[in-house]
Amino acid sequence: MKPVDIPVLLTRIEPSRNMARFYALSVEPTLFAGLVVHRIWGRLWARGRSHLVFSTIFWRPRRTSRNLQPANSSTVIL
Template sequence: MITQPYHLYVERTETGRNMARFYALAIDCNLFGEPCLTRRWGRIGTRGQTMVHHFSQEQEAVALFLDLLRQKRSRGYRPLSPSATEERTSR
């Protein structure tokens, strides 16, 4: 069982390079109660691609979650402002 929710959605946009990307991470339990890290990424406005990692312990999933977060932040991905999040979800 997951002790606390782990969900992250970040974006990277550079209009000069026609770049509009998103990256989403979430840790949830599968049907057997094992922790799984789900990664989604792609161009904003598309479904993108999905990859799921299965773990025997929650600590392993959290370690990968934090490592991927550090990598994406170093490449310029940033969380959305609250107003931008509301605008995206209202579409």
Template sequence: MDDLSPPLLLKRLDAARNMARFYGLSIEPSLFAGSALLRSWGRIGTKGRSRVVLYGDVEEARAALERLAAAKLKRGYRPA
């Protein structure tokens, strides 16, 4: 599991709509075989929410991370 990618932090700021959001993604080793994709999101300055999704291997988790990141980039999020 030494092939884990660094965490990805995305932000979406729009002062006209009073919008300041973050979305974080990271791949971590799980306690069992496989990898976990940690997702966190919310308003900047708050704790936000989080979710852990388990995958069989790091390649599956990385593909899910790339898919989620692409969707967020389409919605106006930018790397922090």
């Protein structure tokens, strides 16, 4: 799975309530092969708040026991 290259940006504008908000979400790689989810939210045309959620999951192919055993037990792989 690849990190998302383009962040997701959502806006909510309600003139009747004098409300203008934004929400942004992006998945970015870290220096040590992990991932970080970067969330930003706040009022439009303002700096907003930010929060980082670090993931300890390392993205590498999984090896299962099914991949290591032959399909037929009588078959010998040399």
